Amino acid sequence: MPADSPTILATSGGYKPGSRTRLEFNKLVHHAVDLSGATGRAPRVAHVGTASGDQRWFNNEISEAGRLAGFDLTHLNLFTMPNVENIEEYLLHQDVVWVNGGSVVNLLAVWRAHELEGIFRRAWEAGVVLAGVSAGSICWFKGGTTDSFGPELRAVNNGLGLLPFDNGVHYDSEAARRPTVHRLVADGTLGETHCSDDGVGLLYRGTELVEAFTEVPGKAAYRVRRVQSADSAADVAEERLEPTAL
Helix, strand or coil, X not given: CCCCCCEEEEECCCEEECCCCCXXXXXXXXXXXXXXXXXXXXXXXXXXXXXXXXXXXXXXXXXXXXXXXXXXXXXXXXXXXXXXXXXXXXXXXXXXXXXXXXXXXXXXXXXXXXXXHHHHHHHHHCCCEEEEECHHHHCCCCEEEECCCCCCCEEECCCCCCCCCEEECCCCCCCCHHHHHHHHHHCCCCCCXXXXXXXXXXXXXXXXXXXXXXXXXXXXXXXXXXXXXXXXXXXXXXXXXXXXXX
């Protein structure tokens, strides 16, 4: 059954080291499946690896993670051509779409070449849970910060815009992330920006941020906004959002 309302879980997590495999799905991926309401059968999860070029070796590791989790997991590959005849039909049949990390700039360009912008909106509106990590988080927003152009973080402003905010990922694990978000919000390049520490996911019902969740103790989410100081200079306010432990 589809989720009760359009649902996005945007994360900086979802994986953990495996005991017999290199990785397993962590609690955030399982939570995305729970949000879908799938019952009585194996949850259908589509992995989308566009941001890292649909690397088949990584697909194999994700397949192993899906097998261990008990998911009916398949892959949407766009390189070198789509591996399904009807992408929209395929995505509408899923309970969860999980988008992996990599280059969000390249991901967005390839998705638009294949007309996925409208397809993802229709899947979201139909109740398919959209989720992902890093680039797979930023893509659902207006934009955010990225190292897609090079080592120095820059803004990306052409996300799918399903959510009317910007997004900051890996907020606590990469030293440049927080100051870059603050600078870009202060100068108006980014609007209100929702950020996640590693291991944290942001849950949206429709376009409203309703809760944050964590699979790692002590982590948090943040809302960063532009404000005017007493001398009329632009400044930012950062609000810490305490997540629910999974």
